[in-house]
Amino acid sequence: MTIDLIDIALVAGKIGLIFLVILGLAAYLVLAERKLLAYIQERLGPNRAGPWGMLQPLADGIKLITKEDVKPAGADKWLFYLAPAMAAIPAIMIFAVIPFGPPITLFGREVGQQVVDINVGLLFFIAFSSIAVYGVALGGWASNSKYALLGSIRGLAQLISYEITMGLSLVPVVMLARSFQLSEIVAAQQSCWFIVYQPLAFIIFLISIFAECKRIPFDLPEAEGELVAGFHTEYSGLRFGLFFVGEYINVIVLGGLAATFFLGGWHGPLLPPVVWFLIKVLAFAFLFIWVRGTLPRLRYDQLMHFGWKVLTPLALVNILATGWFIVLKG
Amino acid sequence: MSVINDTKAILVGMWTTWKHIFGPSVTVQYPEEKRIPSPRYRARIVLTRDPDGGERCVACYLCSAACPVDCISMQSAEQENGRRYALWFRINFSRCIFCGLCAEACPTMAIQMTPDYEICNRDIMNLLYEKEDLLIDGCGKAPDYNFYHHAGIGVTQPRGAGDEERPPVDVRSLLP
Amino acid sequence: MEQTLFYILAIVTVIATILAITEKHPVHAIIYLVTSFFALAVVFYLLAAPLIAVFEVIIYAGAVMVLFMFVIMMLDQGNPEEARCPLLVHCLPALVLAGIILAALLLLLSGRSTPVAPIGGGSEKRLLDVADFAITLFKKYGVAIEIISMQLLFAIVGVLYLGRRRKP
Numbered sequence: 001m002t003i004d005l006i007d008i009a010l011v012a013g014k015i016g017l018i019f020l021v022i023l024g025l026a027a028y029l030v031l032a033e034r035k036l037l038a039y040i041q042e043r044l045g046p047n048r049a050g051p052w053g054m055l056q057p058l059a060d061g062i063k064l065i066t067k068e069d070v071k072p073a074g075a076d077k078w079l080f081y082l083a084p085a086m087a088a089i090p091a092i093m094i095f096a097v098i099p100f101g102p103p104i105t106l107f108g109r110e111v112g113q114q115v116v117d118i119n120v121g122l123l124f125f126i127a128f129s130s131i132a133v134y135g136v137a138l139g140g141w142a143s144n145s146k147y148a149l150l151g152s153i154r155g156l157a158q159l160i161s162y163e164i165t166m167g168l169s170l171v172p173v174v175m176l177a178r179s180f181q182l183s184e185i186v187a188a189q190q191s192c193w194f195i196v197y198q199p200l201a202f203i204i205f206l207i208s209i210f211a212e213c214k215r216i217p218f219d220l221p222e223a224e225g226e227l228v229a230g231f232h233t234e235y236s237g238l239r240f241g242l243f244f245v246g247e248y249i250n251v252i253v254l255g256g257l258a259a260t261f262f263l264g265g266w267h268g269p270l271l272p273p274v275v276w277f278l279i280k281v282l283a284f285a286f287l288f289i290w291v292r293g294t295l296p297r298l299r300y301d302q303l304m305h306f307g308w309k310v311l312t313p314l315a316l317v318n319i320l321a322t323g324w325f326i327v328l329k330g
Numbered sequence: 331m332s333v334i335n336d337t338k339a340i341l342v343g344m345w346t347t348w349k350h351i352f353g354p355s356v357t358v359q360y361p362e363e364k365r366i367p368s369p370r371y372r373a374r375i376v377l378t379r380d381p382d383g384g385e386r387c388v389a390c391y392l393c394s395a396a397c398p399v400d401c402i403s404m405q406s407a408e409q410e411n412g413r414r415y416a417l418w419f420r421i422n423f424s425r426c427i428f429c430g431l432c433a434e435a436c437p438t439m440a441i442q443m444t445p446d447y448e449i450c451n452r453d454i455m456n457l458l459y460e461k462e463d464l465l466i467d468g469c470g471k472a473p474d475y476n477f478y479h480h481a482g483i484g485v486t487q488p489r490g491a492g493d494e495e496r497p498p499v500d501v502r503s504l505l506p
Numbered sequence: 507m508e509q510t511l512f513y514i515l516a517i518v519t520v521i522a523t524i525l526a527i528t529e530k531h532p533v534h535a536i537i538y539l540v541t542s543f544f545a546l547a548v549v550f551y552l553l554a555a556p557l558i559a560v561f562e563v564i565i566y567a568g569a570v571m572v573l574f575m576f577v578i579m580m581l582d583q584g585n586p587e588e589a590r591c592p593l594l595v596h597c598l599p600a601l602v603l604a605g606i607i608l609a610a611l612l613l614l615l616s617g618r619s620t621p622v623a624p625i626g627g628g629s630e631k632r633l634l635d636v637a638d639f640a641i642t643l644f645k646k647y648g649v650a651i652e653i654i655s656m657q658l659l660f661a662i663v664g665v666l667y668l669g670r671r672r673k674p
Contacts, residue, residue, distance in 0.1 A: 040347045044357040079537070119636070123560040127547075130568025134540070137575055141533060149579065156576045160569065180636055294347045295340065 010106065014115050018095055026248035027057035033248075033289045040293035064241035072144055072234045079142035084232075084239045087135025088246030090128040091253050097121040098256045099183045101266050101273040112183065113266075113274070121182035122174060125257060126167050129212060132250070133159045136214070136221055139243065140231035151230025154300065155214065155221030161307040162211035162218075168315035169204035172197075172322040173261050186265030193264040200318050202262045204311050209258060211307070213250040215288055217295040220303060255284030369471075371445035372430045375421055377461065378442055378470035385465065386440030386477060389416040393432035393441050401425035402432060419461040424454050438477040442470040512552055518545040532578045536571050543567040557639050 031046065031053060038045030046053035071080060101113030118124060133156060140152020174180060176197060177188035188194075195202045211218040222230030232243045259265060259280035268276035298306070358365050367373070380386050389406030407417040432441050451457055469475070479493045522542035529535040543566045550559035643651060 036351065039351045039355070042350060042353055042356050044355050044359075076533075079533070118556055120556045120560045123557070123564065127560050127563035127568060130564055130572070131544075133568070133572050134537075134575075137572065137579070138533075138537070141575075141579055153576065153579050156572060156579070160572055160576075163568075290344065290347065294343045 010111055011115060018115065019092065022092060022095060022249055022252060025252055026245050029248045029251060029285055031056050036289045037293050064238055067237035069237040069239060074144040076142040079138045083135050083139035083142060084235065084242035086138060087132060088242050088249060090132040091246055091249040094125050094128045094253045097124050097182050098260055099186055099265060100277040117181060117183050120180045122170060122180045130163055136231050143234035145234050147227045148231050148233045151221045151227045155231055158211055158218065158220060158303060161304060162208045165204055165307055165311040165315055166208035166212060168312065168319065169201045169208060170261060171319045172201045175322055175326060182260055186260055186267065189264040189267060193262065195262040198262065200314065204315050205258060205261065207311065209254040213247060213254055216292040217298050218303060219297060220300055223297060251285055251288050252281060255281045258284055367445040367447065369445060372428045372443040373447040374444050374449050375464065376442055376444055376466045376470065377419065377440055377464040378466060378468060380476040381469055381474060382476065385415055386438045387416050387419065388414045388438055390437065392435040392437065396431040396435035398429060398431065399425045399427055416461060419464060421459045421464060423449060423457040423459055439472045439475050508552055512549065515545045515549050533575065536575050540567045540571050557636055
């Protein structure tokens with residue numbers, strides 16, 4: 001195995017670029033969410049820091065960094081410090097397999113516009129989204145607080161349940177694309193997006209990713225009406241910020257995955273592929289915020305009932321029907 | 331079909347919020363644009379004067395007694411002709427809840443609420459308003475009212491000379 | 507490069523597993539076990555079996571351990587640090603099993619002189635494809651898979667029976 005310096009530099013460059021872009025997007029998504037929610041509620045939203053509040057993310061960051069980092073008495077020190085990272089890092093890791101453009105030629109070699117194109121990309125995503133559960137679970141458990149513990153228990157149950165529906169709703173996509181590789185899934189949607197073939201799978205996947213990133217109407221792990229702030233009740237300062245940014249990174253990553261699986265990834269007319277991909281991701285982010293401004297929170301038994309007794313059977317039936325059609329077509 | 335109804339409910343809700351995104355906002359950008367409160371708005375408290383220019387307050391302590399947070403304090407004194415006045419009068423605006431009970435309790439209409447709501451301050455001691463801070467050169471909401479023209483206490487005029495006052499009755503004449 | 511990575515991962519796996527066994531606090535033990543699974547998954551990836559690596563993370567680290575953790579959180583037992591060290595008698599079944607596994611491993615290693623050929627059949631190392639994996643699993647070991655799935659079905663039916671709503 002030969003190690004090429006240019007290859008390493010290219011991969012490092014891609015990782016750095018993605019890291020910066022995602023963190024910047026996540027920071028401005030916070031602002032966009034506050035603005036949009038304000039407009040929905042007939043307010044103006046943050047508009048003091050810079051024109052249209054454009055410097056608000058910076059102000060928030062400075063505030064979070066300079067706040068005291070409180071560790072509650074009786075907390076499990078190492079797990080308490082580890083949990084926010086375990087919530088945020090897997091979300092960024094997932095972005096490594098998402099293709100945001102076709103391969104381009106740089107320095108006389110073909111460079112894919114994604115960090116790695118492993119042949120089990122889709123499973124990689126499911127694996128890392130199941131690792132992200134530990135951030136929620138450990139954060140709540142290590143805080144030594146009743147609210148946080150309840151939040152993390154809820155989070156655990158919810159995330160496991162909806163991971164199953166998410167995985168099942170992606171099986172038809174794999175059957176149609178005949179690959180786990182995300183670049184091939186995108187390539188298979190050259191002529192027709194999978195949302196046309198699989199509207200039901202798309203809806204199930206959409207509902208599941210709402211539950212996966214713990215947002216309204218599925219924000220039971222942090223239900224502020226009942227559990228103060230759920231699993232991150234005891235966190236403050238930068239660690240709270242890490243949980244917070246992790247949530248928005250999750251929104252971006254899951255939006256990107258939904259675009260990759262069902263909306264043809266970077267395919268689109270006229271505009272460059274990266275722009276198309278960005279448009280789709282931002283459209284999903286807008287949908288997330290819009291839904292947050294509209295729907296109320298589900299009750300816990302409704303959530304479980306919906307996941308196990310409605311979505312899972314539907315996804316299974318969808319897989320069967322898809323398989324049947326594929327066999328009939330030959 | 332409950333599925334159709336539920337989907338319709340969600341979509342109608344989404345449509346409603348969508349419309350509100352583009353609607354006007356009700357926010358008032360405070361330091362740049364200020365709301366003009368109604369004349370009966372309850373904010374900074376003042377002590378008014380009667381039309382003749384004299385202090386209305388007779389230091390009866392009714393406002394102080396009515397105040398639920400005990401933020402009004404004063405010391406009464408008497409002029410040589412028997413007219414009562416407040417030697418000092420102090421309102422602690424850091425405690426005041428602007429309920430308006432003092433203004434309701436005042437028999438001489440001396441203490442009144444104004445719509446001036448911008449009295450916040452960085453130093454809490456600046457919120458202790460003394461009599462000279464409170465007293466204004468005007469009659470406030472009751473421009474024609476003069477307590478001593480109605481009440482016939484013999485300090486500023488003889489008894490029975492008030493506007494709606496009957497002459498005093500000689501109780502001995504009522505004896506059988 | 508690959509060898510260095512392998513040795514680092516192997517050391518991490520072994521140390522994490524030992525800590526998982528000796529750690530008295532159940533949640534800490536779970537975290538060590540997850541670390542071990544994760545390192546093991548990367549070892550699988552180095553052995554050109556990305557599918558197995560990903561399944562290791564999804565199923566063991568992502569599902570089984572999370573369920574363990576869920577149960578531990580729900581039960582929330584008092585002070586696990588006060589638990590006593592088990593007596594030798596309690597360790598006996600585990601020791602017997604460990605001995606059997608060790609003996610089997612020794613037999614296998616001594617019986618074979620050449621390394622095991624990869625499933626794909628090719629002589630040079632190549633990535634284990636999803637198709638290879640599926641063909642091996644569902645054609646070669648199809649009956650075993652069916653039996654296991656029947657067993658899981660029985661388990662589900664049993665759980666439904668136990669968890670049914672009784673009339674008061």
